[in-house]
Amino acid sequence: MSLILQNILRRCPSSLINNVSLRLWSSNGQFPSHPMGTEEYENQPRKSLTELPDELTERGNKPEFISGYESTKDGWQWVDNILFKSEIPQPPKHATPSGWVPPDPILARQWPYFVDRDRFHSYALYVRILPVMLEYWLHEQHRYYLNIFRRRVEYDIYAQRTRRFSLLELISGDIWALDNDLKTYLTKRVELTADKSKELPILSQVDEIKRHILVDGEYEEWIADFLKEKGF
Amino acid sequence: MIKSLSLVKILRQCSIRSIRHFETSTQPPPFSSDSTSNPISQQLPLIVNRQLEYPHVRYPPLQAWLETLGQKRDEKLGIVDLHPSIWQTSPRLDILYENIEWQKTYKKIDWAYTPPHHEYPSMRGKPWPQKGTGRARHSSRYDPQWKGGYKVNGPKGPTSFFYVLPKEKRIEGLCTALTVKLHQNDVHFVDSFDLPTHQPTYLQELTEDRFWGPSILFIDDTDIMPHNMMFASAKTEGFTVMPVYGLNVYSILKHTTLVLTIRALNKIEKKLLHALNSYDTQKDQPAPPDEP
Numbered sequence: 001m002s003l004i005l006q007n008i009l010r011r012c013p014s015s016l017i018n019n020v021s022l023r024l025w026s027s028n029g030q031f032p033s034h035p036m037g038t039e040e041y042e043n044q045p046r047k048s049l050t051e052l053p054d055e056l057t058e059r060g061n062k063p064e065f066i067s068g069y070e071s072t073k074d075g076w077q078w079v080d081n082i083l084f085k086s087e088i089p090q091p092p093k094h095a096t097p098s099g100w101v102p103p104d105p106i107l108a109r110q111w112p113y114f115v116d117r118d119r120f121h122s123y124a125l126y127v128r129i130l131p132v133m134l135e136y137w138l139h140e141q142h143r144y145y146l147n148i149f150r151r152r153v154e155y156d157i158y159a160q161r162t163r164r165f166s167l168l169e170l171i172s173g174d175i176w177a178l179d180n181d182l183k184t185y186l187t188k189r190v191e192l193t194a195d196k197s198k199e200l201p202i203l204s205q206v207d208e209i210k211r212h213i214l215v216d217g218e219y220e221e222w223i224a225d226f227l228k229e230k231g232f
Numbered sequence: 233m234i235k236s237l238s239l240v241k242i243l244r245q246c247s248i249r250s251i252r253h254f255e256t257s258t259q260p261p262p263f264s265s266d267s268t269s270n271p272i273s274q275q276l277p278l279i280v281n282r283q284l285e286y287p288h289v290r291y292p293p294l295q296a297w298l299e300t301l302g303q304k305r306d307e308k309l310g311i312v313d314l315h316p317s318i319w320q321t322s323p324r325l326d327i328l329y330e331n332i333e334w335q336k337t338y339k340k341i342d343w344a345y346t347p348p349h350h351e352y353p354s355m356r357g358k359p360w361p362q363k364g365t366g367r368a369r370h371s372s373r374y375d376p377q378w379k380g381g382y383k384v385n386g387p388k389g390p391t392s393f394f395y396v397l398p399k400e401k402r403i404e405g406l407c408t409a410l411t412v413k414l415h416q417n418d419v420h421f422v423d424s425f426d427l428p429t430h431q432p433t434y435l436q437e438l439t440e441d442r443f444w445g446p447s448i449l450f451i452d453d454t455d456i457m458p459h460n461m462m463f464a465s466a467k468t469e470g471f472t473v474m475p476v477y478g479l480n481v482y483s484i485l486k487h488t489t490l491v492l493t494i495r496a497l498n499k500i501e502k503k504l505l506h507a508l509n510s511y512d513t514q515k516d517q518p519a520p521p522d523e524p
Contacts, residue, residue: 086510114290
C-alpha cells in the first residue's frame, strides 16, 4: 500500500476500520473503493439532518407551557369565513354605499334591448387599450373611411396617450337601438363638461355576432350611469 | 307541407285530450322520473315540475313538448320548462367554430419525421473528385440538393396539437349549440328510453313517422342503457346513444336531431347553471360527481 494510504489509515479511528470494510483503491485495483453498497453500510441506522434531538421531540413528554391550553373544535366559522367558496353569495336588494345598484326588472322590460349582468352581479363593462397609432402619411389617407375617426386618433396623439375604448357586453335584443340611445346620452353628457373632446363625435362599433358595443373613449362611468337609469 | 299537417293533427289530438282530462280531474299529478309504469295510463297532460335554479331576470322559461318512445303514435305527454340562460343564448358562431376546431385538433399528432444529417449514412468522401470529371462539384452524396438527401429544417418527430379551450368558451359553446338546435325544431324531450320491443324497425318507423331526421343523438343521464334501446340503436345507422358526460358541440351539430330524457336534461341544466353562476379556480374545482 502507498504511503498516503498508510497515513490515512493511521489517522482513522480504529472503530471505523473495524466496523466498516475499508477497501480503498490500491495498486492492485481492488474494488469497491467506498463501502456504500455493502451490507454492513446499508444496514446501519441512518440519521437525517432534519431529525430533531431527543430533547425536543414529543416522544414521551409533552412540552410544558407556562399557561395551559386546550384543543377544541369550536370556532369553525372563523376558518370557514376565510376559505374559498365557488358559490357566489346573493347581493342585497338595496343600493350600497359603493354605488352598486340592484337591477330593476320592471323598468328593464320596457326597452327593446336588455343588458344582462355577469355572475358577480356587476355590469359587463370593460376597458380596451390599444397602442396609439403612428402618424400616417398623406398618401395613406384613402385608407381611413371616415374623417371623424381620424380626428379622434389625432386627438389621442395630441394628448400623448394610448387609445382607450369602452366595451359593453352581454347585450340581447335590438343592439342598434341601444347603440343610438347610448350615443345620444353620451353626447349630452359630454356637452355638459368643459373638455376639448366634446367637439368630437361619439363613435361606436357594434358586433352583432359577439353581441357587444365598443365605444371610442373612456366613458365607462357614464355608460354605467346610463345602465342604471335604464334599470339594467 | 306534410310536416305541418301532421303537426296540426297532433295539436288537435293533444287539445282534445287535455280538455277531456281537465273536465274529469281538477289538477294533474306531478311527474316523477322514478315512475316505471306506462306514462300513458297516468292522467294527462303532465306538466313536469322542474324548478329552475338561478332564474333569469328578464326572460321567462321556455317551453317544449314532452314526448314518448313507448308507443308509435305521437302523443304528447305534457310540457317541459327550459332555462333561458342555456336554451335562449345568442347564436355565437365564432364560439361554435372554436369548439369544433378544438375538438378536431386537440387529439391530433403529426407523426412526420425527416431524419437530420447526423442520422444519415456516413458522408465522408466526395462522390467524385473536384476536377477532371465533367460533372458538378459535390462534397457528399446526401446533401439537401441531392435526391434522397437529408432535410435541414424538416419536421422532427411527433408534434402534438394539444390544447385545452377555456372553460367559459366550452360552456358557451354547449349553450349555443343547444339553443341553435332548439330554435330549429331539432330537439325533442322524452320521458325515458324504455321501448316495448328490441326490434330496430320499431324505432326506425317511429322516427320516420315523426320526421326526426336520418341521424339522431339520444342522450340519457347514465351510460347504462336499456337493452331494447341499445339493440335498436346499434343496428341502425345514424342512431347514437350517449350519456350526459359525452355531450359535445361536434356531436350536437353533426346529428340532425337531439333526443333528451328528462333526467339527462336535469343533469345538464344543473351542471351548466352551476358553471355559469359560480366561480371555480382551477385548484378549487370540485371532483366530477358520480351520480348513478
